[in-house]
Amino acid sequence: MNDIPFDIVGFDLDGTLLDTHRDLGEAVNHALALGGFAPVPVAEVEGLIGGGAKLMLRRAIDNQGGIGDEEFRPLYKALLGYYADNNTVHTCPYPGVEEALETLASQDIRLAVVTNKFESFAAAILTQLGLADRFVTIIGGDTLGKGRAKPQPDPILEAIGRCGGGRFVFVGDSSYDMASARAANVPVIAAGYGYCDMPPHELDADAVIAGFDELIPAIKAL
Structure with missing residues (x-):
């Protein structure tokens, strides 16, 4: 039974999915x-x-x-x-990322990446790590053109459209992620273990997780 109250989960890349x-x-x-x-x-x-x-x-x-x-x-x-x-010399998924993505996919949740990294870099890194095929779409900071990256809502709205629409929740680690999600009017979870540019509990997120093992319970609680 799918008890996750969302159709799509979007993720930032650096400091959220991957330690880069x-x-x-x-x-x-x-x-x-x-x-x-x-x-x-x-x-x-x-x-x-x-x-x-x-x-x-x-x-x-x-x-x-x-x-x-x-x-x-x-x-x-x-x-x-x-x-x-040299973008995957040390880069790796955070503990629990692959298991959480597998669990979400097994419940027919569509997955997206929304990052300010160039799309080509994001896609290449995820491909080399064997993760790219888990995502319906990978949207980079240059995908939509100048001035349309996070903290603008555009990349999140684009991700929702590319994933076929539905209830969307975003996971990120910076004020850029929070602002983009708020502007797009979607709930957002702060990755407190990431590269937060302010204390995680001051990021104005709907929930804060200390590790990926907390992600799915946090999503279910929203």
Whole structure:
């Protein structure tokens, strides 16, 4: 019996489904080194994640005094090139992710990814990890065009449409995720174990989970 009160579950990627911080950090540090900047310590990488790779690199550089757009562009291009070749060196699903996805799929719940990572990167990483075929759609920060990524509601609304409509709940770890879900008028669960840009219980989520083993009970309780 399906006792889950939703037809679709949408997920953010970085810090929600996957622990990506080491690979992202190494890509950022590759670009920083080319620009003559100091590397970001691994322990500080999570605080930069959210909003996509460009914002991540911009934050890292701004923390060291900043540079102009002309100098920034080649460093950002270098980051993307490095990450394209090295995005699943350390990246892996969080504990319990595969089991939870399997349980949801077994109850005919449609699954979607809505991330601010480029769609090509998200799809490639999920494919390499053997997870891509679990999702009806993978929507990236560039999928819908400029200005339509999270925190806008557009990617969540697009995910609902691509999944055939129905009751939707979103799971994410940042204020971008919460704002996008609120703007789309759907309930949202905070992944408190992820790269939260503020304390998880201050993210204005409908529920907070400390691990993926708590996800399905949290969904059922909404």
